[in-house]
Amino acid sequence: MASKPVKLVVRPRGKPIRNLPEETTLALLDSTADLYKRIAASSGTSVHRLRITKGSDGSLIPNSKGVTIDRTGLRDQSKIDVKDLGPQIAWRTVFIVEYLGPLLIHPLIYYLRPYIYRLPLLNQSPSSLQTLSLILICLHFLKREFETIFIHRFSLATMPILNIFKNSAHYWLLAGLNIAYWTYSPSSPTAKPANPLLTYVGIALFAIGELLNLNTHVVLRNLRSSGGTERGIPHGLGFDWVTCPNYLFETMAWVGIWMVNRSWSTGFFTVVAVAQMAAWAKKKERKYRSEFGDRYRRKRYAILPGIY
Incomplete structure (x- = not known):
């Protein structure tokens, strides 16, 4: 008919x-x-x-x-x-540009330390913790770029082009310039001898958090067909604990970085990032409840089990 x-x-x-x-x-x-x-x-x-x-x-x-x-x-x-x-810009492009900031800024400040901080010849070499911080942060954002290009499937194709400046400020300024300048400074806690316990626990948290975060993104990817906008109810490791385990594991990774470099700037970025992710997670929980109704098992905690 x-x-x-x-x-x-x-x-x-x-x-x-x-x-x-x-x-x-x-x-x-x-x-x-x-x-x-x-x-x-x-x-x-x-x-x-x-x-x-x-x-x-x-x-x-x-x-x-x-x-x-x-x-x-x-x-x-x-x-x-x-x-x-x-005018619009692709979400994938926005993500690539956002994460590119820290990947450029951290190595730049790390290698230009003698000129930025005007260090005497004997103190020009970075400490082991400063080098380790650089490696962890670059690995984090390289993983982000990999996920953006090969894993993420976006429900919306584009966003207003001017939003790229607002979105990029969070990463270029807070995660890039803010963390890099203070982490590679000769007066930073990273310039002092490492605390083995904090360092090894931090590396372990970082590695576990990044791997579990990657797994969560793969689970979310598989809910949507290529080019599709359909939504599904995610299941798997972490989804029984909180609404958005990807944010939980992201928090775990950044706490690990913070334990390694012990810089207030990393702590500040982590707190801001967790607050933003918590707001997104609450919004996601409301959306799941509205969209799937009784089919969705409501979560008490959005991002941090037993806390929020």
């Missing part, structure tokens, strides 16, 4: 969109992705720049192959509002 066609009234929201059609016709069983493609083709605009909402209540119409026009509640002569989100 053929699906009934519906005519939708198209209205611009915000700044005018050149060549935006006044109306468009689709079948009730067509997907909302078809709606986005049709509006994008008619207006000559990238589909990733468009945000379409229902004129009746302003709710978002998702760009999804799995959601039909009928399911959104749109009917013949329904009004839809189309907004141009402006």
Whole structure:
């Protein structure tokens, strides 16, 4: 049986969109992705720049192959509002740029120590802890880049291009310049003899945290098909403890780095990062409960077992 066609009234929201059609016709069983493609083709605009909402209540119409026009509640002569989100950039590109900052800044400050801190000739060699800190931090962000390129599957293809500066500041300034400048300083705790217990425990926490974090990302990757936006309920190591074990294991790795270099700057970054991840984890828990209902086993703790 053929699906009934519906005519939708198209209205611009915000700044005018050149060549935006006044109306468009689709079948009730067509997907909302078809709606986005049709509006994008008619207006000559990238589909990733468009945000379409229902004129009746302003709710978002998702760009999804799995959601039909009928399911959104749109009917013949329904009004839809189309907004141009402006220039976009791929999420994958944003992640690559974010993590590149520390990978450039840490080796630069490490090797330029004699010039940055004006060290006398006898004190120019970095300590073993400073070298170890450099290795751990670079390994962490190299792993991040590897995951971004080969593992992560993103539910959204793009984000507004100006957000790259805000997102990158966290890594380039806090994880990059902030940690590097104080870690490789001659007055840093890393310039002093190592505490073997703290150092070995820190290395162990770092290694375990990074490996388990990688495993969690593989589990999350396998919930979504290549190019798909579907969501699933994750299961596996850590998911019975907290909502987001990837954030738990990320915290474990950074605590390990902190124990190795004992720098206040690393501690400051770790606290800020954990606070941000905790907010994301709480949001993720609410989303799981809303999306999956009784199929999802609610978690008491979002990121830190027994704490938060």
